[in-house]
Amino acid sequence: MKARTPFIAGNWKMNLDHLQSIAFVQKLAWTLSDARHDFATAEVAVFPPFTDLRSVQTLVNADDLPIAYGGQDISEHDNGAYTGEISGAFLKALDTKYVVIGHSERRQYHGETDEQIAGKVAAAHRHGIIPVICVGETAEDLETHGPSAVPVAQLRVALGGALKGSDVVVAYEPVWAIGSGQAATSDQAQQVCAALRVVIAELLGDDVAQATRILYGGSVKSSNIAGFMRETDIDGALVGGASLQLEEFASIVRFQKHVGT
């Protein structure tokens, strides 16, 4: 059993409206409770669209559900003339515990730079929100630079925004594995996650590096989660497509039941 509590996170991307989010989170809680899931052995979080967060908060509070939630992005700025942006102050006001920062889809479709991502990490920490910092290489990067060079370089810049002593979560998501059905092998992912832990140790100290959860993301399913979780430096998963299928996501959360398979 690892010292770090495993973390299974569902990134819904642009899926499920606020009514669908209530139904999904309620059913997820029931399914896990029926299966007697022990949340101390795997923390569970969902990352719905911004417009769902208030509804998810209301449900989680009313029913006292042991499910955390987070935003999919955060502004570098706290308030002002930034049309379309969402402040960390607003996320915090909805008891948002986590926020995904630097997802490859934001880097790719919205031109987010490593420097902006560092600014967003700083904003999350200013508001007491734990950033889930995403890094990962494209297939072309992999061919040109090898397996860990690009994610390591991305993390170095992103952690420049981290407040010393505040928690971070890091997610290694190879771009070529996202939504492709072609997950990295657990060996490949372990190699990169170990290199990322070295960067955390260099920049934030050994104790923080040992305490930080590093997730793997990219075509995670119930049939491959156990292999990732057996690796020493992989502490959980950031799940995209499979996080929208209730039984499948609940089965990923309950990876300990099939870790020996």
Ligand code: 13P
């Ligand atoms: P898939 O699980 O659909 O490959 O997506 C991974 C991802 O991007 C999670 O942030």
